[in-house]
Each structure stands twice: as C-alpha cells, then as structure tokens.
Amino acid sequence: MPGNETCRGDAISRAALKSIGVVVMQVNQARLGLCLLVLAVLVGGCIQPEKAALTISGTVTTYVTGEAMADAEVIIFTYEQPSFAYLPPLGETVVNTTTDARGRYELRIPPAYRGERIVVFCHAAPEGWAVLTLNDSIRDLDLIVDAPFPESEVPLVLLTLQAAIQTVLDRMDTDLATAAEQLARTGLESDETRVILNELCEKHLYVIDCCTVDQTGTILVVEPDAYQESEGRDISDQKHVIQLHETQKPVLSRAFRAVEGFDAAALQWPVFAPDGELSGSASMLIRPESLLATVIAPAVQGFPVDLWVMQPDGLILYDPDREEIGRNLFTDPLYQPYPELLALGTEIAANTSGSGSYTFLGRGMSAPVEKSASWVTVGLHGTDWRVVATQVVVGDASAVHRGLPELGLLSTEAALRALTQNDELQRALVAGDRNETLDIFQQFYETNPGLYAIQWADASCINRFGYPEENSLTNYDCRTGRTPASERLVTAIEAREATSFEAPLVEGNTGRFVVAPLYAGDEYLGVVYTIQLVA
Numbered sequence: 001m002p003g004n005e006t007c008r009g010d011a012i013s014r015a016a017l018k019s020i021g022v023v024v025m026q027v028n029q030a031r032l033g034l035c036l037l038v039l040a041v042l043v044g045g046c047i048q049p050e051k052a053a054l055t056i057s058g059t060v061t062t063y064v065t066g067e068a069m070a071d072a073e074v075i076i077f078t079y080e081q082p083s084f085a086y087l088p089p090l091g092e093t094v095v096n097t098t099t100d101a102r103g104r105y106e107l108r109i110p111p112a113y114r115g116e117r118i119v120v121f122c123h124a125a126p127e128g129w130a131v132l133t134l135n136d137s138i139r140d141l142d143l144i145v146d147a148p149f150p151e152s153e154v155p156l157v158l159l160t161l162q163a164a165i166q167t168v169l170d171r172m173d174t175d176l177a178t179a180a181e182q183l184a185r186t187g188l189e190s191d192e193t194r195v196i197l198n199e200l201c202e203k204h205l206y207v208i209d210c211c212t213v214d215q216t217g218t219i220l221v222v223e224p225d226a227y228q229e230s231e232g233r234d235i236s237d238q239k240h241v242i243q244l245h246e247t248q249k250p251v252l253s254r255a256f257r258a259v260e261g262f263d264a265a266a267l268q269w270p271v272f273a274p275d276g277e278l279s280g281s282a283s284m285l286i287r288p289e290s291l292l293a294t295v296i297a298p299a300v301q302g303f304p305v306d307l308w309v310m311q312p313d314g315l316i317l318y319d320p321d322r323e324e325i326g327r328n329l330f331t332d333p334l335y336q337p338y339p340e341l342l343a344l345g346t347e348i349a350a351n352t353s354g355s356g357s358y359t360f361l362g363r364g365m366s367a368p369v370e371k372s373a374s375w376v377t378v379g380l381h382g383t384d385w386r387v388v389a390t391q392v393v394v395g396d397a398s399a400v401h402r403g404l405p406e407l408g409l410l411s412t413e414a415a416l417r418a419l420t421q422n423d424e425l426q427r428a429l430v431a432g433d434r435n436e437t438l439d440i441f442q443q444f445y446e447t448n449p450g451l452y453a454i455q456w457a458d459a460s461c462i463n464r465f466g467y468p469e470e471n472s473l474t475n476y477d478c479r480t481g482r483t484p485a486s487e488r489l490v491t492a493i494e495a496r497e498a499t500s501f502e503a504p505l506v507e508g509n510t511g512r513f514v515v516a517p518l519y520a521g522d523e524y525l526g527v528v529y530t531i532q533l534v535a
C-alpha cells in the first residue's frame with residue numbers, strides 16, 4: 001500500500017485478531033473469507049478526523065475475498081433489494097463515500113464499470129455467515145461469527161439476487177395473507193372487498209390483478225376494473241385451486257400461459273369463515289417476467305454474467321432475450337442441438353442449488369466456449385424457481401450473453417419480416433382464405449412465445465382479423481379509431497414502411513407493436529403486426 005502515515009486509532013494486527021478468537025481463514029480466490037483489517041487496510045489512505053466522525057445508519061456488512069487480507073476486496077450490497085455487487089478496493093468503502101440526510105452511505109462506481117452507478121451500503125447478510133459490522137463510527141467494530149462459511153462457491157451476485165427476489169416474493173405473500181385475514185372479516189364480495197383488492201394490487205407492480213374465489217372455485221370479485229370481465233368464471237379445475245381446497249394452505253402455482261400471451265403465476269391464500277370453515281380464497285395473478293426483470297436487469301448491467309430463471313419443469317421465466325421467455329428448455333426445438341446444456345438443465349431441475357459447466361458452439365461461432373453455471377432457488381409454498389448465473393471460463397468472453405442468432409432464433413422483427421415472405425400466407429390473403437390465414441398466424445403465435453396477438457390490416461387501413469381472435473380487432477377501421485395505436489398504424493400502412501412503437505391498447509395495458517408491410521408480387525396487401533404487452 002502506498003504511504004506509511006499513522007492514522008488516528010490503532011491498526012488491528014493479525015495478533016490482535018487471534019487474541020479475540022478470530023481465526024483468519026485462507027481460502028481460494030473465489031471463496032468467501034472474512035477480513036477484520038478494515039483500519040489496517042485504510043492506513044495508506046489515512047482517514048482524516050472529519051471522515052472518522054461520519055456515522056453509519058444501520059449496519060454495514062462487508063464480505064471479503066482473497067487469500068491475502070492485504071489484497072482483499074469488499075462486496076457492497078444495496079439495501080433490501082440488492083441491485084448488484086461491486087468489488088472496490090477496501091479503502092474506497094469509506095474514503096470515497098458521501099452521506100445523505102438519512103445517513104445512508106453511497107459509493108459512486110467509476111465509469112470503467114460501464115457507467116456511473118450508486119451503491120447504498122446495507123445489512124443484507126445471509127443468516128449464519130461470518131460478517132463484520134461497523135456501527136456508529138468507523139472505529140467501532142462489532143464481530144459476529146455464528147457459523148462456518150458456506151462450502152459452495154456461489155457467486156455473490158447470485159446470492160444477492162436470490163435475497164432480492166425472495167424478499168419481493170415474501171412481501172407479496174405477507175400482504176396477501178393480511179388481505180385474506182381482512183376478507184375473512186368483511187366477506188368475499190362486500191363493498192369493502194374491492195377496496196382491499198385494489199390496495200393489494202397497488203402495492204405490487206408485478207401483479208396483474210387480485211380477486212376473491214368462493215369455495216366452489218368461482219371468481220367473485222376482481223380488481224382492477226379492467227379485468228372484471230373474469231368475474232363469475234369457474235376456475236375450479238385449475239391445479240392450484242384444487243390444491244388449496246384440498247390442503248387449505250396457501251399455494252403458488254406453476255407459471256402458465258395467460259390469454260394475454262405472457263406467462264403468469266397465481267398466488268392464493270385461503271380465507272376462513274368465523275366458524276373455521278373454508279369460505280374461499282384471495283388470489284394475486286403475478287407476472288414473473290416483470291418481477292424478475294425489475295430485480296435482475298439492473299443487478300447485472302455491465303457484468304460478464306448471464307442471468308436467467310426457470311421452473312424445474314424447464315419453463316424459462318426470465319432471460320435477457322425476451323424471445324426466450326416462455327420457451328421450455330427440455331422440449332423446445334431451439335435447444336435440442338445443445339446436449340450439454342440440456343444435461344446441465346436436468347441437474348438444475350433436480351437440485352435446489354449447485355454448479356456445473358457446458359460447452360456451447362452457437363451458429364456462426366468459429367470456436368466453442370465453455371461456460372460455468374451456478375444456481376440457487378427462490379420460491380413460495382413448495383413452488384420453486386431456479387435462478388441461474390452463467391459465465392464464460394474458456395473461449396470468447398463476449399459469448400457470455402447468448403445471442404439470438406447463435407441459438408438460431410430470430411428477433412420478433414426478423415421473424416415478422418420472414419413471415420411476410422411466406423408464399424402460403426400471401427396466397428391465403430389474396431384468396432380471402434381467413435381460416436388458412438388464421439392457421440398460419442396461430443403457428444407463428446405458438447412459435448414466438450410472449451405475443452399478445454398477431455393481426456392483419458389491409459391496404460385500406462381496415463384491421464381484418466388476427467390470432468388469438470379474443471385479443472384481436474375484427475373489421476376495425478383504423479382511420480376512424482382515433483387512438484394512438486390506430487393513428488400510428490395508419491401512418492405505417494400508408495407509408496408502406498416497417499416500424500415499431502409502444503401505445504396503449506383500447507382494452508387496457510400498453511402494447512409494443514412491430515409492423516411489417518406485406519406484398520404478393522407487386523400487389524400491396526397492407527401490414528401484418530404483432531403486439532407484446534409491455535412489462
């Protein structure tokens with residue numbers, strides 16, 4: 001370390017550490033270790049009195065890696081929902097921080113880490129780990145060593161994401177349990193029911209709707225009002241409803257394809273009458289993709305890792321490439337050319353945590369790369385989601401993020417352009433064969449998970465039909481619609497240009513439109529376009 005100046009306060013030596021019963025563990029570079037030499041490492045920077053006077057609100061937890069403590073680096077986790085892990089030189093953790101009015105310390109990350117970001121110090125420490133805390137003053141050290149270090153080498157970014165995702169799930173679960181208790185007093189379809197359900201939905205951005213279900217499996221009340229058309233629907237044949245009625249315990253369903261085109265999961269809590277009998281349930285319909293994207297995307301931005309989430313049955317709930325969300329690792333033809341990936345997927349499905357590797361040679365790649373993978377589990381009530389982190393260990397590091405072309409997968413824009421060249425579609429439209437056109441649309445819809453609809457608007461700006469029909473407009477004149485979406489469609493149709501845009505839908509929600517012009521020879525047939533609901 002540069003400099004040999006003496007700072008106020010005695011440095012902590014290895015002998016002093018041993019005298020209080022702390023054994024310094026020598027570990028591999030990738031293994032977690034505990035370092036108490038905070039002041040010693042800071043000697044080179046010599047903290048000035050005004051720095052030492054700064055107080056820390058709450059508890060700051062530091063995790064250290066490295067065989068030599070003098071070379072240690074610190075991981076800083078953000079409060080409650082850790083957005084990412086950052087490894088700065090230990091001295092920077094105090095010297096280069098500022099504090100806001102609430103006493104929360106912030107460390108600005110250098111632009112070298114792909115843009116400046118802020119880390120807020122926190123106390124999100126996995127239970128049972130050895131941690132070092134700084135309370136009230138940077139000189140006041142408290143040591144907590146309750147358990148040995150974990151044996152597995154799980155990437156810290158994965159551990160912090162596990163904690164963040166589980167926190168979100170637990171909060172939704174707690175809030176729904178509270179709502180179920182309130183509904184037990186007010187009833188499942190009283191005037192107060194809608195207020196309780198609306199307040200519940202407003203607390204969580206990832207929730208599509210909230211509802212009450214009676215003991216026969218009939219939906220009684222749904223909020224927000226955009227989904228009230230579901231009231232009166234019989235869902236008694238759904239597996240999670242059957243399970244709740246049989247066990248009278250809360251349940252989180254496996255994700256399923258909602259009519260809106262995205263995967264959803266239902267979280268339900270039983271509601272009991274005053275006599276203790278089951279009267280029904282309170283339910284939240286969750287969009288896993290939205291929940292996971294909000295937590296994961298900012299956490300791994302700029303880091304050489306790829307994070308994705310799947311159910312044990314292989315259904316991909318989240319991936320940086322949206323076109324992969326909703327596909328099944330084990331059954332989708334997209335993944336069949338990669339047997340090592342499939343074998344690893346089997347291990348991931350069978351074990352709640354672990355690590356492995358696989359060799360990947362994507363289309364257009366000149367040489368294979370070897371990727372390591374680690375995974376952990378989050379979930380509720382026996383339903384698990386596997387959170388997987390992969391990293392290149394041998395080969396081109398830029399291949400850490402699987403590109404769509406390497407998997408042989410087209411983006412939505414490219415897939416739609418390819419569809420416009422489909423001779424069968426062109427013939428069907430020229431011949432006015434609605435059924436044949438809908439069959440082609442259905443195949444496209446099922447091959448490209450995540451679509452809300454695919455539709456055709458002719459050259460006169462009439463939206464003729466689409467698939468699924470319940471999500472599509474029929475013989476709708478876009479010129480007279482006067483909605484933001486219809487106006488953008490008219491512009492695209494008249495200009496005969498490909499485009500994409502976001503606009504609100506007449507039935508609620510916001511959609512991402514991808515538009516492509518369609519010809520049969522020289523005859524202009526209008527446009528085909530897809531809609532994806534915006535998370």
